[in-house]
Amino acid sequence: MNTKKKILDVEEVIRKRRAIRWFKPDPIPDEILCRILEAGRLAPSSKNSQPWHFIVIRNKDTLKELAKCTYTGDFLPDAPVAIAVVLENAKLESDAARAIQNMILVAWKYGIGTCWITNFWDKAKKIIGVPMTGNFKLVTVLPFGFIPEEEKPRGKKKRKPLLAIAHEEKFGNPLSFHCK
Ligand SMILES: Cc1cc2nc3c(=O)[nH]c(=O)nc-3n(C[C@H](O)[C@H](O)[C@H](O)COP(=O)(O)O)c2cc1C
Numbered sequence: 001m002n003t004k005k006k007i008l009d010v011e012e013v014i015r016k017r018r019a020i021r022w023f024k025p026d027p028i029p030d031e032i033l034c035r036i037l038e039a040g041r042l043a044p045s046s047k048n049s050q051p052w053h054f055i056v057i058r059n060k061d062t063l064k065e066l067a068k069c070t071y072t073g074d075f076l077p078d079a080p081v082a083i084a085v086v087l088e089n090a091k092l093e094s095d096a097a098r099a100i101q102n103m104i105l106v107a108w109k110y111g112i113g114t115c116w117i118t119n120f121w122d123k124a125k126k127i128i129g130v131p132m133t134g135n136f137k138l139v140t141v142l143p144f145g146f147i148p149e150e151e152k153p154r155g156k157k158k159r160k161p162l163l164a165i166a167h168e169e170k171f172g173n174p175l176s177f178h179c180k
Helices: 010-016 030-041 060-067 094-109 123-127
Strands: 052-057 081-088 136-146
Touching: 010 094, 030 052, 030 081, 030 094, 052 060, 052 094, 060 081, 060 123, 081 094, 094 136, 123 136
Parallel strands: none
Antiparallel strands: 052 081, 081 136
16 A cells, blocks of 8 residues: 555544545545444444444445435535444444544544534435334444645644543542643
């Protein structure tokens, strides 16, 4: 695989990752796509239940149809590929989150951005052939594409300060150590 770019370490990926809603049209090499899927497969889950399915979608018409099934993902068809994450008989939806985050972080390592799109209505499942009977939940469709240069430099992430959310021993107690 041609990985001319510097490989980022996990903390750097976490620091730099942003939701990406614009993509280069260049296709994602199958080898990288496999790594992204593998990152999802290796995620931990409650009782190791692995309740997920990952559907790779490249067909533009399908992506356009899917985009019409949510108010918050009109950029979906702009990506060269997407992965739908479907849970089957999952006890905890958080299982999906672990797999999704793994995929997002590994994608970023290769300069590929994505954005978690939610709020799909049931028609979306039908479009991609997910059984309408049984206990299947479409959690997200993640669009994946190389990040355009103009998307890269962005300001600091808008996050609550650590002191507002980290406590020591009991809720409300400030940390006794200093974090930079
Ligand atoms: C569970 C979840 C659902 C999200 N749903 C959407 C969505 O439907 N559409 C969208 O454009 N962004 C969505 N986002 C992206 C968030 O808006 C974004 O991650 C957040 O504003 C923080 O920005 P950052 O990812 O650039 O750090 C979602 C993110 C998460 C984690």
